[in-house]
Amino acid sequence: MAAEKQEVYSNVESMSQKLFEINDFIHDNPETGNQEFKAVELLTKTLEDNGFTVERGVAGLKTAFVATYVHKGGGPTIGFLAEYDALDKLGHGCGHSIIGTAGIGAGIALSKSLGDTPATIIVYGTPAEETTSGKLPMVAAGLFDKLDVALMTHPGDRTTVGSKSLALNLVDFVFEGKASHAAASPEKGISALDGVMMLFNGVEYLREHVRSDTRIHGIVTDGGAAANIVPERAAARFYVRGADRNYLNGVVERVYNVARGAALATGTKVTIKEIKAYDNKVLVESLNNVLLENAKAVGATQILPPPESTGSTDFGSVTFRVPGAELGIAFVPVGTPGHSKDFVAAGTTETGHAALITATKTLAGTGYDLITKPELLKQVKADFKALSASK
Structure with a gap:
């Protein structure tokens, strides 16, 4: 030496x-x-x-x-x-x-x-x-x-x-709807929480069609103000991870499309905000x-x-x-x-x-x-x- x-x-x-x-x-x-x-x-x-x-x-x-x-x-x-x-x-x-x-x-x-x-x-x-x-x-x-x-x-x-x-994207999804009395006039409301729930369901279907190293996991960060009010706002936070940044970019866009589809299906509006992203x-x-x-x-x-x-x-x-x-x-x-x-x-x-x-x-x-x-x-x-x- x-x-x-x-x-x-x-x-x-x-x-x-x-x-x-x-x-x-x-x-x-x-x-x-x-x-x-x-x-x-x-x-x-x-x-x-x-x-x-x-x-x-x-x-x-x-x-x-x-x-x-x-x-x-x-x-x-x-x-x-x-x-x-x-x-x-x-x-x-x-x-x-x-x-x-x-x-x-x-x-x-x-x-x-x-x-x-x-x-x-x-x-x-x-x-x-x-x-x-x-x-x-x-x-x-x-x-x-x-x-x-x-x-x-x-x-x-x-x-x-x-x-x-794993490469990672941390993303917030905020859905906006219209508040209304959940019992007296639910037909006048648009549930932002419905958008969030459809996002979670869509992600579950997506899991079957991504590589095995992909991880998609999230939580509801805002589920509404009260059970008797149609939620005007609801939100979720997701981590999307994968072993390869280039492949993961495509998965992230598919998750974004799930969120956009959930908003379209429920009549809500969705805002997608990336908190941070880093590479493998x-x-x-x-x-x-x-x-x-x-x-x-x-x-x-x-x-x-x-x-x-x-x-x-x-x-x-x-x-x-x-x-x-x-x-x-x-x-x-x-x-x-x-x-x-x-x-x-x-x-x-x-x-x-x-x-x-x-x-x-x-x-x-x-x-x-x-x-x-x-x-x-x-x-x-x-x-x-x-x-x-x-x-």
Whole structure:
């Protein structure tokens, strides 16, 4: 192993106590999406103390930041993504305190181990992953476009790479009708709730004719004011998900047509409002391979294939723009569900701390390889380009 790469790991070890303190502070002071002011203050101060130039409030988000370190005039640009929002009423049930701490730790450790090799390291503070998905406006603002590669970690029940994610559209459907007395003069009313109910029925029929990876699930968010009033307004919220963004776009349009048909059939009007949309992860095998090899090299445990079932993440939209990879890092027993009290409890344990150090070393070591091995970076970018051409 190159002495410089061993230095990367040594730098992580030397700052381990500081990383534990940062992780534990964020964990014990949980803040929900777009309110992560304490976490951001601590993370950005640590980066500035280690020579990074920090821009706060990027992409119109109060708790987003971009921290940049340019070495020897710059060279390959490696990004580390930090998350730090907690779940409402649960706390850090998704391990984001570890994600945020590992992201800055990897950036700092790598910045101190570059020798004479030109490089640029950028740490991105990406808020509100659990709610409004802060990476989306950051993607729209082009903040990730300067990267050669984007890296991040996510705690879970296994150490793994290549975990898929589902593209997602979150949509509100609002139906408008005409109020009337539901008993005395129902014929004078137009039920907005009828529109919503027909939307749900139409979606049920649609399920038979979409690919098996498609997920369509919704709730009624407004069912009317009272049972004796023909509902003048009714609304529903749906998630539409799928493994492939291009295919999912067609499914989303079919769902929209179901809503339009429901409005036509019931004499109501429907307004369709997309709340957010993000893409499935683009999985670059060559990048995932080097990430996993680095995890093995630093003693990662519970190395397993990625789980079959999956959800959605706004990191997918980053990987649509630049090559990106996510390291799943084990910190709970296999089978432990995310968004659980067990995840919260593990965040500051010895096992959680060990996972933090392993993830930080893996990310930093992978960044080192990409910077110092031009052929590797060239291969990763070529593989990404080929995948992008086939999308």
